[in-house]
Amino acid sequence: MLKTLEDNVVFRVVRTIAAGGMGSVYEARQVGAAGFEKRVAIKTILPEFSADQRFVDLFIQEAKLVADLVHENIVQIYQFGFSKRHGYYIVMEYISGLTLAEFIRLTAATHTRVPEELAVFIVSRIARGLAYAHTRVGRSGLPLNIVHRDVCPNNILITTEGLPKLGDFGIAKAATQAVATRGGKRSYMSPEQATSGQVDGRSDIYSLGLVLFEARRPAPAGSTGRPSTRASARRSAPSSSACCSATPSSATRPATGSPTSWSTASTIRATGRPW
Numbered sequence: 574m575l576k577t578l579e580d581n582v583v584f585r586v587v588r589t590i591a592a593g594g595m596g597s598v599y600e601a602r603q604v605g606a607a608g609f610e611k612r613v614a615i616k617t618i619l620p621e622f623s624a625d626q627r628f629v630d631l632f633i634q635e636a637k638l639v640a641d642l643v644h645e646n647i648v649q650i651y652q653f654g655f656s657k658r659h660g661y662y663i664v665m666e667y668i669s670g671l672t673l674a675e676f677i678r679l680t681a682a683t684h685t686r687v688p689e690e691l692a693v694f695i696v697s698r699i700a701r702g703l704a705y706a707h708t709r710v711g712r713s714g715l716p717l718n719i720v721h722r723d724v725c726p727n728n729i730l731i732t733t734e735g736l737p738k739l740g741d742f743g744i745a746k747a748a749t750q751a752v753a754t755r756g757g758k759r760s761y762m763s764p765e766q767a768t769s770g771q772v773d774g775r776s777d778i779y780s781l782g783l784v785l786f787e788a789r790r791p792a793p794a795g796s797t798g799r800p801s802t803r804a805s806a807r808r809s810a811p812s813s814s815a816c817c818s819a820t821p822s823s824a825t826r827p828a829t830g831s832p833t834s835w836s837t838a839s840t841i842r843a844t845g846r847p848w
């Protein structure tokens with residue numbers, strides 16, 4: 574009987590999609606036997622992060638947790654690897670399309686907003702992915718308590734077929750610890766996350782609410798909609814810290830993204846639109 578199967582997998586990099594932040598994202602081809610090729614995305618981790626043992630430990634721990642997340646609204650992770658030359662890397666499903674952040678900027682270019690039904694559709698599908706992740710249990714039947722921690726327009730990818738998918742699952746926990754002292758992304762954080770409190774699935778739902786707000790916010794006067802730098806994108810994002818005092822505590826907010834607690838789903842049903 575087959576016990577183990579060892580193979581050296583080769584990835585041929587096609588182009589750099591993005592560089593910066595924690596590392597780089599590449600489009601690549603996973604090369605198999607007899608000319609088999611599969612398009613994948615590879616995320617590498619910057620050496621400065623790879624050298625931080627606390628970050629690496631958290632990163633590995635989370636990568637293992639999310640390895641089995643298989644849902645149409647979550648970017649699937651195929652492999653977590655280590656190469657002597659390039660350090661830790663993640664191989665994931667390649668998404669041909671654009672991010673919600675890019676889509677918001679494109680609509681702003683024509684001084685319009687993301688249409689209401691489309692914004693609600695995107696957010697409701699991401700809510701489905703979150704509901705799935707939040708309710709995962711381990712082999713022992715105990716909840717895995719998976720929290721994304723970085724639900725934001727940059728991490729929502731929309732395929733050319735129109736399917737919204739949440740990326741970067743399992744990365745934020747390590748990233749937020751590592752960048753805690755470097756001023757990480759705070760714009761979409763729930764009050765409890767922004768104040769380094771205990772977070773659970775409700776925190777992601779809060780962030781998703783801010784994403785919906787951002788998608789439907791009128792374009793600022795004079796906006797060109799040109800792709801902005803990350804810094805200016807952050808400046809224009811809603812601020813959870815500004816919302817803190819007016820925000821109900823997490824105890825009174827929806828606990829999951831499931832359709833029963835997420836009212837956008839009823840909007841979808843009411844409109845009867847498939848997208």
Ligand SMILES: Nc1ncnc2c1ncn2[C@@H]1O[C@H](COP(=O)(O)OP(=O)(O)O)[C@@H](O)[C@H]1O
Binds near residue numbers: 597727
């Ligand atoms: N699985 C993927 N397939 C295709 N493109 C991706 C994928 N994951 C990320 N990207 C692209 O790479 C960019 C950078 O991603 P990332 O490193 O996660 O930075 P950030 O989330 O801070 O924008 C994203 O904005 C997106 O355009």
Ligand SMILES: [Mg+2]
Binds near residue numbers: 727728740
């Ligand atoms: Mg990302």
